[in-house]
Amino acid sequence: MHDIVDLRSDTLTLPTPEMREAMARAPVGDDVWEEDPTVKRLEALAAERLGKAAGLFVTSGTMGNLVSVVSQTQTGQEVVLDLDSHIFNYEVAGAAVVGNVQMRPVKTARGFLTPDQVREALRPANIHLPPTGLVCVENTHNRHGGTCCTPEEISAIAAVAHEASVPVHLDGARLFNAAVALKRPARDFARDVDSVTFCVSKGLGAPVGSVICGSTDLIARARRVRKMLGGGMRQAGIIAAAGIVALERMVDRLAEDHANARALAEGVSKLPGLSVDLASVQTNIVIFRVERGGTAAASAAATAELVAGSGARKVKIHAIGPTAIRCVTHKDIDAEDIGRTLDAFAEITRKW
Numbered sequence: 001m002h003d004i005v006d007l008r009s010d011t012l013t014l015p016t017p018e019m020r021e022a023m024a025r026a027p028v029g030d031d032v033w034e035e036d037p038t039v040k041r042l043e044a045l046a047a048e049r050l051g052k053a054a055g056l057f058v059t060s061g062t063m064g065n066l067v068s069v070v071s072q073t074q075t076g077q078e079v080v081l082d083l084d085s086h087i088f089n090y091e092v093a094g095a096a097v098v099g100n101v102q103m104r105p106v107k108t109a110r111g112f113l114t115p116d117q118v119r120e121a122l123r124p125a126n127i128h129l130p131p132t133g134l135v136c137v138e139n140t141h142n143r144h145g146g147t148c149c150t151p152e153e154i155s156a157i158a159a160v161a162h163e164a165s166v167p168v169h170l171d172g173a174r175l176f177n178a179a180v181a182l183k184r185p186a187r188d189f190a191r192d193v194d195s196v197t198f199c200v201s202k203g204l205g206a207p208v209g210s211v212i213c214g215s216t217d218l219i220a221r222a223r224r225v226r227k228m229l230g231g232g233m234r235q236a237g238i239i240a241a242a243g244i245v246a247l248e249r250m251v252d253r254l255a256e257d258h259a260n261a262r263a264l265a266e267g268v269s270k271l272p273g274l275s276v277d278l279a280s281v282q283t284n285i286v287i288f289r290v291e292r293g294g295t296a297a298a299s300a301a302a303t304a305e306l307v308a309g310s311g312a313r314k315v316k317i318h319a320i321g322p323t324a325i326r327c328v329t330h331k332d333i334d335a336e337d338i339g340r341t342l343d344a345f346a347e348i349t350r351k352w
């Protein structure tokens with residue numbers, strides 16, 4: 001049990017004592033000179049877990065995606081991705097601003113393009129059209145509530161893209177959540193993509209960083225792009241050390257977060273005025289809607305009341321829309337905390 005139950009995001013996880021210890025002891029060097037042994041260890045470990053030849057430690061998932069896009073596209077090309085994807089919605093248009101590429105967002109049912117949708121989105125050779133430069137996939141899908149697609153679904157998308165000689169990037173910020181939920185090795189999801197990124201800083205609990213994995217040639221290009229963006233870090237082994245602990249010790253326990261999310265969702269589904277699509281709760285994210293009084297304004301007021309009332313009861317939650325709440329479970333939330341959260345929600349919604 002924790003004094004404050006913070007369900008706003010798994011980015012709020014604090015490093016474990018073991019991570020602090022590893023950070024204090026890590027052998028380090030200048031990583032721009034490729035002389036930091038701890039960064040090299042994390043990159044090799046990440047590449048091994050994802051079945052790729054090489055890895056590159058970057059500051060964030062956002063930088064990982066941007067470096068991956070810039071390393072695999074040319075000015076004026078088009079990037080095909082889901083309309084609700086993180087890259088399209090939450091990365092400050094970096095790919096357009098820095099990468100000089102155009103985004104081609106496609107509306108999908110579950111956050112994942114079908115192979116047919118990829119086929120339709122690929123541009124034929126025509127003087128009027130921007131050439132397709134990259135296809136992106138996101139797993140787990142953030143805005144769709146942490147939903148997973150299977151390795152086979154990713155491979156089917158990649159097959160269509162590769163047939164047209166277009167590379168594929170997997171934004172796997174929470175890829176290990178998908179791997180644990182579907183009981184498949186992480187490398188299966190990455191098998192047919194050209195680049196993959198994942199965060200050590202979210203549910204895996206490290207304080208900073210993401211890793212990009214891909215071929216040796218891609219990672220060499222990515223290393224130059226990272227430097228250009230100001231992401232060449234010096235004695236970065238201090239933070240990479242926590243990433244190693246994250247990969248070695250924190251993956252299997254994600255199953256607890258998933259169980260807690262499920263318990264939270266089931267509890268929420270029984271409360272008046274709250275509704276949740278239980279089928280979408282597959283990993284550590286629970287998105288639910290608030291409805292009260294039959295009007296949008298009343299529902300929005302009730303949403304604000306739920307956020308404020310929970311906060312007053314030391315349960316921090318976050319609205320992602322006027323009547324939508326997203327709760328994320330993580331290592332600093334336990335089963336008792338879920339009970340307290342549901343008690344707080346019940347108290348607030350009782351009078352609705």
Ligand SMILES: *Cc1c(COP(=O)(O)O)cnc(C)c1O
Nearest residue numbers: 060061062063086138142171173
């Ligand atoms: C969080 C997230 C990112 C970005 O990671 P940061 O480390 O916060 O920059 C990218 N993609 C997805 C799907 C995410 O959930």
